Amino acid sequence: TQLLEQSPQFLSIQEGENLTVYCNSSSVFSSLQWYRQEPGEGPVLLVTVVTGGEVKKLKRLTFQFGDARKDSSLHITAAQPGDTGLYLCAGDSGFGNEKLTFGTGTRLTIIP
C-alpha cells in the first residue's frame, strides 16, 4: 500500500506570511496532484505535476515535484485569508493503476 504523509497536519499563520507544506512518500509516483478543500465542500484540483523536478506556479502558490518523484511541496507567498482550507496531495502510481492515493492533509488557517 502506497502512503502519502503530509506535514504539518495543522498550520495557523498571520496574513502576509510565507509557508511551505510537504507531501512525502517512500514510493515513486508517476504524477502528483494537489487539491484544496473548503468546509462543506469537496476537494478541488489546484495542479498536477508530472516530471521529476518540475515546478509549477499558480499565482502566489508554487508547487514542486521531487527529483525522485517521491515527494512534493507547496509554497504559498504572502498568505491571504482566502488560502484557508485543507490541502491534500494525491499520487498516481501509473503502471496501469486506476486509483489515486490521497495524503493525510494539511489544515491551513490564515489569520487576518
Next chain:
Amino acid sequence: NAGVTQTPKFQVLKTGQSMTLQCAQDMNHNSMYWYRQDPGMGLRLIYYSASEGTTDKGEVPNGYNVSRLNKREFSLRLESAAPSQTSVYFCASSEIPGSNQPQHFGDGTRLSIL
C-alpha cells in the same frame, strides 16, 4: 453547472439500518469513485468503477456495496450500518482512470450512525 451531485447531504441512522448514497455526474466521465473522509486520515477509497459495467474494491471496502447503474450514476450501499461507518462520504468522477486526470468531487454526504 451541476458536475457531481450527491444525495442526501446529511443522514442519521441507527446501528443495523441500511441506506443507499446516490451519486450522479453530468460530465460524461467514464470513471467514478467513492471515498470516505475521517479526521486526520485524508480520503480513503472505498470502491471505484473504472468504466461502466465494472467495479473494484478500494482500500476500505468492508461493509459497503456499490452499483454502477449506468454511465452517470454510481451508488454506495450500507447493508447494516455500524458506528465505525460514521464519516463524510465523497463521490468523484474522472474522464479516465488515474493517469494525471483530475477527479471532480461532489459536496459530500455527512453520515452519522448512532
